[in-house]
Amino acid sequence: NAGVTQTPKFRVLKTGQSMTLLCAQDMNHEYMYWYRQDPGMGLRLIHYSVGEGTTAKGEVPDGYNVSRLKKQNFLLGLESAAPSQTSVYFCASRFEGGNQPQHFGDGTRLSIL
Amino acid sequence: RKEVEQDPGPFNVPEGATVAFNCTYSNSASQSFFWYRQDCRKEPKLLMSVYSSGNEDGRFTAQLNRASQYISLLIRDSKLSDSATYLCVVNIDFNKFYFGSGTKLNVKP
Numbered sequence: 001n002a003g004v005t006q007t008p009k010f011r012v013l014k015t016g017q018s019m020t021l022l023c024a025q026d027m028n029h030e031y032m033y034w035y036r037q038d039p040g041m042g043l044r045l046i047h048y049s050v051g052e053g054t055t056a057k058g059e060v061p062d063g064y065n066v067s068r069l070k071k072q073n074f075l076l077g078l079e080s081a082a083p084s085q086t087s088v089y090f091c092a093s094r095f096e097g098g099n100q101p102q103h104f105g106d107g108t109r110l111s112i113l
Numbered sequence: 114r115k116e117v118e119q120d121p122g123p124f125n126v127p128e129g130a131t132v133a134f135n136c137t138y139s140n141s142a143s144q145s146f147f148w149y150r151q152d153c154r155k156e157p158k159l160l161m162s163v164y165s166s167g168n169e170d171g172r173f174t175a176q177l178n179r180a181s182q183y184i185s186l187l188i189r190d191s192k193l194s195d196s197a198t199y200l201c202v203v204n205i206d207f208n209k210f211y212f213g214s215g216t217k218l219n220v221k222p
Binding site: 033041107 | 117121144145147154155156157158159162200202204206207208209210211212213214215
């Protein structure tokens with residue numbers, strides 16, 4: 001059981017380049033989330049999805065887009081990467097229900113030069 | 114004001130010690146609470162949920178105080194392997210999970 005899998009694990013981009021981060025979960029979770037984590041700060045929500053075909057903005061959505069075409073996959077896109085987007089990105093998923101915890105992928109370390 | 118606040122530490126304790134962390138939250142509508150641990154450069158991993166009546170899992174005890182809006186984590190008989198950063202997480206509704214910046218624990222031999 002793989003849980004939540006993120007690809008790639010590391011990436012270096014030049015300013016202005018685009019890329020897509022993939023999150024895949026095999027736990028049949030309805031809800032999926034993308035976070036970024038920066039030094040000295042808690043995880044901040046970028047976008048989330050409550051089911052296939054639905055997405056919504058989180059706390060820091062600017063510069064990112066997402067898609068959830070299949071229930072098990074949640075894609076995070078950077079259309080024109082900026083140095084401020086250098087961060088560690090975590091995907092998480094969970095079942096419906098108020099007390100259900102999130103389960104995290106092992107992260108993508110992204111550097112924008 | 115931050116939604117969730119934690120003492121960043123570090124807490125430096127010897128093996129076998131008991132250590133406690135607190136976490137305060139600002140929104141009285143918060144519904145569920147969790148403690149995660151995060152090892153250096155790794156993903157957060159669920160340590161335990163926090164229930165209203167308090168709960169225990171082995172050496173770990175979590176408490177919730179809604180009146181004062183804080184949760185706590187107590188670790189007894191600390192092990193070297195407990196060294197990590199502990200994240201407090203508060204959930205307000207299905208999409209609003211607020212993470213503290215974490216409390217760093219170093220357990221020394």
